[in-house]
Amino acid sequence: MKLILLIIIVYLVYRAAKSWVVRNLQAPDQNGSRHPSIDDVMVKDPVCGIYFPQREGVALKHGGQTLLFCSASCRDRFLEEPKQE
Numbered sequence: 001m002k003l004i005l006l007i008i009i010v011y012l013v014y015r016a017a018k019s020w021v022v023r024n025l026q027a028p029d030q031n032g033s034r035h036p037s038i039d040d041v042m043v044k045d046p047v048c049g050i051y052f053p054q055r056e057g058v059a060l061k062h063g064g065q066t067l068l069f070c071s072a073s074c075r076d077r078f079l080e081e082p083k084q085e
């Protein structure tokens, strides 16, 4: 009798595990249309050094290139004390 109970429990656990695996395998398909785009590119702030999403950056045209800062205050700091290289 105990053996039958054990078999039933093992069978139920096996079925639960199988449906869990199937759910996890199917999950990526539901979000398959969402791929990382240019909007999700992370860029580094040259002033404070943190990384932030490019679309949220504050742009500044400087010396023929466009620099991106995490905030306007970092942009202002860059303008106040430009990096000497």
Ligand SMILES: [Zn+2]
Residues within 6 Å of the ligand: 045, 047, 048, 049, 050, 069, 070, 071, 074
């Ligand atoms: Zn910054």
